[in-house]
Amino acid sequence: MDRLLESWARWLSAGRTVELGGGASMLARLIDNKGELNFGSGGGGSYEPRDTLEGRVEILVYEMAKTAPLRADVLRLEYSAGCQRVAVARGWKRxxxxxxxLSHALLLGVSLRTYRTRLAEARGEIAAEFGMSER
Incomplete structure (x- = not known):
């Protein structure tokens, strides 16, 4: 499980993402492209097919954020996977x-126990989706 999530984090840090639901929002595109918008499909984009393992994880986390945003945020912060999105969405300046x-828990305004519980829940969701057992 850790290898999969670390691979997902490296994949995101390399600037890759998947096209979600007919296109990402303007804010998501700004964050993904470090402040620049590209509306054309002139090739060279960083969007990947949805069937890569990392792409599947990103879609799962994106969907998780709709119903359990804290769980998704904890997973992103723990693995430094799109964590700047969390910072922007939560209005963190630095x-x-x-x-x-502990630092992440304090930033999120939850206890360390809640942070660890949400992390375990998020990892469990990903593990279940991939048919892995989570220790």
Whole structure:
């Protein structure tokens, strides 16, 4: 499970993403493209097919955020996977990726126990989707 989630994080940090639901929102595109918008389909884009493992994880986390946003945010922060999206959405002015769990919990305004519970739930959802057992 850790290898899959770390691969997903590296995949996102390389600027890759999947086209979700007819196109990402303007804010998502701005974040993904570091402040630049590209409306054309002139090739060279960083969008990947939905059938890659990392793309499937990203779609799962995107869908998770609709029903359990804290769970999705915890997973993104824990693996530094699109964590700047969390920072922007939550209005954090200064966020440094790679902080420890306690720092993340404090930023999110939850206890360390709640943070760890939401992380376990998120990992469990991903594991179930991929037919993996989560220890």
């Amino acid at each position: 966020y440094t990726p790679g902080q420890d769990q």
